[in-house]
Amino acid sequence: xxxxxxxxxxxTVVLLAxxxxxxxxxxxxxxxxxxxxxxxxRAEPTIDIRDDVHLYLGGPVEPSRxxxxxxxxxxxxxxLEVADGVYLSASADLIRHALQSPPxxxxxxxxxxxxxxxxxxxxxxxxxxxxxxxxxxxxxxDTPLDSMWEATIRRLGADPSALQTSSGVH
Numbered sequence: 001x002x003x004x005x006x007x008x009x010x011x012t013v014v015l016l017a018x019x020x021x022x023x024x025x026x027x028x029x030x031x032x033x034x035x036x037x038x039x040x041x042r043a044e045p046t047i048d049i050r051d052d053v054h055l056y057l058g059g060p061v062e063p064s065r066x067x068x069x070x071x072x073x074x075x076x077x078x079x080l081e082v083a084d085g086v087y088l089s090a091s092a093d094l095i096r097h098a099l100q101s102p103p104x105x106x107x108x109x110x111x112x113x114x115x116x117x118x119x120x121x122x123x124x125x126x127x128x129x130x131x132x133x134x135x136x137x138x139x140x141x142d143t144p145l146d147s148m149w150e151a152t153i154r155r156l157g158a159d160p161s162a163l164q165t166s167s168g169v170h
Contacts, residue, residue: 004129008060011149014114015069015135017082024116027058027067027088029108029140030148037099037109049099058110065113066095071106071137085137106141131156 004010009028018025033040033056038049058067068089073079076094079087089095098109116124124130133152143151153160 009114013139013148013152014059014130015082015086015140017080017088019121021118023118024121026114027069027110028114029056029069029110030145031057032145033057040111041099043096047096047099050102052103053099053101053109054103056108056110058112059114061113061115063112065111066090067110067113068094068098069108069110069140070094070098071141072104075107083135083137083140086135086140108141131158 004012011030012028013030014026015029016024016026032054035054036049036051037053037055038051040055041049043049055066056069068076068079068091070076070079070087070089071085073081073087075097076087076089076091078091079089079094082088095109098104098107101107121130125132131153133156139148139152139155150160153163
């Protein structure tokens with residue numbers, strides 16, 4: 001929602017990957033880092049990371065942890081399908097492959113994640129801090145990052161500029 005003040009989540013689109021009695025887990029999908037991955041990652045053992053590969057900020061929790069979000073199921077048959085045609089993997093081999101391969105619009109390496117304790121996301125939803133929207137593969141991989149937040153809200157049939165920005169009941 002527009003009133004989100006936490007700098008980690010202002011105008012973000014979070015792909016909710018898991019939600020249950022143990023809490024929730026998601027990844028911000030519309031924040032690419034400006035620095036190339038090879039300027040950010042210090043892997044042990046050392047790997048040769050391409051200059052043209054960039055990371056995405058998946059969220060503020062565990063910023064040293066990496067994930068791969070992809071539309072290519074064949075890259076990791078064990079990946080979790082979080083939406084139709086959208087797969088999530090934590091495979092070290094796939095992360096290494098993605099960092100060493102030419103950029104592919106259907107493969108993203110994310111660092112960190114967004115996490116909620118049991119009941120926390122429910123409370124935030126009840127307080128109208130978040131909007132819930134259906135997920136499509138094209139939204140995640142084909143929508144320009146700078147317009148993804150607005151495009152997601154418009155898919156709900158709402159005008160982002162018409163959303164209430166004050167606190168309270170919406």
